[in-house]
Amino acid sequence: xxxxxxxxxxxxxxxxxxxxxxxxxxxxxxxxxxxxxxxxxxxxxxxxxxxxxxxxxxxxxxxxxxxxxxxxxxxxxxxxxxxxxxxxxxxxxxxxxxxxxxxxxxxxxxxxxxxxxxxxxxxxxxxxxxxxxxxxxxxxxxxxxxxxxxxxxxxxxxxxxxxxxxxxxxxxxxxxxxxxxxxxxxxxxxxxxxxxxxxxxxxxxxxxxxxxxxxxxxxxxxxxxxxxxxxxxxxxxxxxxxxxxxxxxxxxxxxxxxxxxxxxxxxxxxxxxxxxxxxxxxxxxxxxxxxxxxxxxxxxxxxxxxxxxxxxxxxxxxxxxxxxxxxxxxxxxxxxxxxxxxxxxxxxxxxxxxxxxxxxxxxxxxxxxxxxxxxxxxxxxxxxxxxx
Amino acid sequence: xxxxxxxxxxxxxxxxxxxxxxxxxxxxxxxxxxxxxxxxxxxxxxxxxxxxxxxxxxxxxxxxxxxxxxxxxxxxxxxxxxxxxxxxxxxxxxxxxxxxxxxxxxxxxxxxxxxxxxxxxxxxxxxxxxxxxxxxxxxxxxxxxxxxxxxxxx
Numbered sequence: 001x002x003x004x005x006x007x008x009x010x011x012x013x014x015x016x017x018x019x020x021x022x023x024x025x026x027x028x029x030x031x032x033x034x035x036x037x038x039x040x041x042x043x044x045x046x047x048x049x050x051x052x053x054x055x056x057x058x059x060x061x062x063x064x065x066x067x068x069x070x071x072x073x074x075x076x077x078x079x080x081x082x083x084x085x086x087x088x089x090x091x092x093x094x095x096x097x098x099x100x101x102x103x104x105x106x107x108x109x110x111x112x113x114x115x116x117x118x119x120x121x122x123x124x125x126x127x128x129x130x131x132x133x134x135x136x137x138x139x140x141x142x143x144x145x146x147x148x149x150x151x152x153x154x155x156x157x158x159x160x161x162x163x164x165x166x167x168x169x170x171x172x173x174x175x176x177x178x179x180x181x182x183x184x185x186x187x188x189x190x191x192x193x194x195x196x197x198x199x200x201x202x203x204x205x206x207x208x209x210x211x212x213x214x215x216x217x218x219x220x221x222x223x224x225x226x227x228x229x230x231x232x233x234x235x236x237x238x239x240x241x242x243x244x245x246x247x248x249x250x251x252x253x254x255x256x257x258x259x260x261x262x263x264x265x266x267x268x269x270x271x272x273x274x275x276x277x278x279x280x281x282x283x284x285x286x287x288x289x290x291x292x293x294x295x296x297x298x299x300x301x302x303x304x305x306x307x308x309x310x311x312x313x314x315x316x317x318x319x320x321x322x323x324x325x326x327x328x329x330x331x332x333x334x335x336x337x338x339x340x341x342x343x344x345x346x347x348x349x350x351x352x353x354x355x356x357x358x359x360x361x362x363x364x365x366x367x368x369x370x371x372x373x374x375x376x377x378x379x380x381x382x383x384x385x386x387x388x
Numbered sequence: 389x390x391x392x393x394x395x396x397x398x399x400x401x402x403x404x405x406x407x408x409x410x411x412x413x414x415x416x417x418x419x420x421x422x423x424x425x426x427x428x429x430x431x432x433x434x435x436x437x438x439x440x441x442x443x444x445x446x447x448x449x450x451x452x453x454x455x456x457x458x459x460x461x462x463x464x465x466x467x468x469x470x471x472x473x474x475x476x477x478x479x480x481x482x483x484x485x486x487x488x489x490x491x492x493x494x495x496x497x498x499x500x501x502x503x504x505x506x507x508x509x510x511x512x513x514x515x516x517x518x519x520x521x522x523x524x525x526x527x528x529x530x531x532x533x534x535x536x537x538x539x540x541x542x
Contacts, residue, residue: 196498197455198436228489237502269487271469275521276487350471350484375502377482381472383497385488386439 019097021104022072023165026144027056027065032168033253035141037361038159039260039286041303041311048299050289051260052157053109053145054166063140067132070108070144070165071095075125077107077150079116088112088138091120091131094150100125106158107150111143157289159262161361172251173366174261174358177316178205179232180215180245180309186322187241187345191216194233194373196382201233211307215245220368228353228384231369240374241345243322245304249315250360258315260286261358266321268342269353278355282321283338300324301336321356349376351383423468424530425516426461430454430539441496447540451507453500454539458516461532463493469519471526474499476510507541 025032033056040051058065078092090111095104115135120126146160160166183189193204205217218232236242244266250259263285267278284302303311304318311317323339342354351373359365373382432451433442441455448454467490473483488495501507514537517526531537 197439197496198434226489269467271487271519271521273521273524276467276469276519348471348485349482351486353487373484378502379474379482379484379499380502381474381482381484381497381499383472383484383486383495385486385492385495387489387491387493 019099019102021095021097023070023163024068024072025165026068026070026110027058027142028068030056030059030065033057034168034259035252035257037161037250037252037259037262037286038145038157038289039262039302040258040313041260041299041317042313043299043305043311044313048305050286050299050302052289053143054160055141055143057141058137063136064134065132065137065142066130066134067110067113067142068130069093069095069110070146070163071104072098073100073125073127074107075103076120076122076131078109079120079122082114082138085111088114089116089132091116093131096125098127100127105150106146106148109143109145109147112138112141114138159287159361161262167361168252170252170360170362170364172253172255172360173364174248174250174360175315176220176246176248176356176358176366176368178247179218179220179356179368179370180208180247180304180318181218181234181236182213182215182243182245183236183238183241184214185212186243188239189236189242189344190238191242192235192237194235194371194382197384199229199233201229203232203234208308213306213308215309218370220370223368228369228371231371233371233373235373235375235380236344237375239345240347240376241343243320243344244342244354244356244370245309246319246321246356246358247309247316248319248358248366249317250358252360258313259360260317262286262361263357263359264319264321265338265357265359266342267355267357269355280338281340281342282323282336284319284336344372344374347374349374350381423460423462423518424532425458425535426532427457427459428514428531428535428537429457429459431456439496446536446538447542450509450541452504453498454507454512454541455496455498456514457494457496458514459494460492463491466490470495471517471519472497473515473517475513475515476508478513481512509541511538511540513538 034054035057036051036055042049042051073096074093077094080090082089092109094107113132113135116132146158148158181191183191203218205219208215208217221230224230250261265283266281270279301324309318322341353371356368429441429444431441431444434455435442441457468488471483471485474481516529518529520527
């Protein structure tokens with residue numbers, strides 16, 4: 001352990017000799033930037049999984065950084081050598097209060113360092129120490145995940161952004177690229193453009209086919225407030241059973257980073273005893289992931305992982321906006337907070353409207369409206385409102 | 389116990405009858421607190437410039453599409469749900485719903501066969517129903533005096 005760090009840790013320990021915990025950005029002096037977040041889909045690994053934390057890029061000068069734990073005091077619980085992982089060292093720590101007298105209910109994990117401090121000992125408690133000094137990284141980034149409770153096997157992974165120190169500037173809205181109407185796998189509906197009066201809605205972007213599944217791809221243009229003429233309009237006939245899949249992703253700092261929207265939700269404008277309102281159907285939110293079995297198996301609940309829409313790392317990623325079979329069969333939907341299914345086949349004949357919200361952790365929100373006419377008879381009555 | 393069950397049953401039946409009646413209600417009486425209909429126009433064409441029905445009239449030669457416009461006599465801030473019930477020669481054809489955003493002054497649409505064939509001859513009539521949250525049923529709109537709801541294909 002280098003001398004500066006030891007002196008610093010002792011000074012800090014004296015200053016903060018209490019049972020509270022002080023948190024730090026894990027790369028001191030580094031820019032608070034992330035290039036991937038909790039829930040980002042990682043299909044390239046086996047098995048495919050949700051990204052369990054955040055990725056922090058190194059500087060681009062010499063690609064070397066110091067790495068600190070995010071709490072001042074910690075106990076090293078796990079060290080996995082880089083020769084074993086092939087992706088750099090893995091160090092897992094239990095968090096303590098500043099004075100080390102109180103074991104906190106959470107811990108953290110640090111991955112991809114090519115070197116760690118040689119005197120780090122499993123089971124030892126440290127105050128203000130580095131876990132790595134001027135190390136390079138596998139693929140030039142540090143992975144950090146935040147877990148609670150730390151001590152349990154299969155502990156929950158918590159969204160690191162719940163810690164203010166780990167929240168990053170994010171001024172970019174999520175991206176909603178296209179909406180895909182699944183009318184063959186989960187239904188046998190007919191989907192076509194809905195043009196009426198003199199409005200030619202350039203809605204259908206064509207079919208995407210493969211693996212026996214056909215989707216109609218709808219354009220989701222930049223939405224203008226109070227203008228429904230730029231929204232997709234479709235006519236759904238046949239057995240009227242259609243389900244929706246969203247193609248999109250989140251950006252944080254630049255258009256080159258990729259992440260999962262913190263929350264995706266599907267609403268239907270509907271009338272009931274509460275009046276006309278946006279009725280919530282399906283919501284998924286990346287607050288946390290359950291233990292490793294869920295990280296392995298839950299991706300199919302959220303991402304479309306079957307042909308022809310196969311979610312891949314990067315953008316766009318394809319999110320189901322309906323409960324999939326594993327949720328229905330009782331597996332825990334750890335990130336799915338609303339599992340109601342919008343059954344287009346049960347809607348009244350006529351015009352309907354759904355709204356999709358994609359929100360990041362900074363509440364930057366992107367929305368998309370989609371209008372569709374459910375046809376049950378041999379007649380159609382397309383209609384819209386005018387404010388002038 | 390039996391009498392309570394019977395009372396509940398009667399109330400349930402009355403509720404069902406009330407909703408059923410509203411669905412097919414065709415009298416020109418309605419819910420005064422909801423937005424009365426001030427004008428209904430039918431036509432065979434459409435003005436792009438001002439988004440209004442063109443070539444208006446009440447009688448049309450064989451044609452595949454009729455455009456219509458329904459004007460409300462006030463603008464209410466809330467969104468509301470409308471059901472349009474279409475009849476030909478007093479026989480129900482179909483009904484369709486549409487959600488109306490707040491601030492809407494009028495709705496325009498077009499009625500036609502899905503397969504594009506000409507509308508059959510006869511007298512077509514539109515009825516406007518509003519969804520009422522308090523009863524969770526559709527109620528007939530009130531029409532101002534003189535509002536025409538029919539067109540004829542001859």
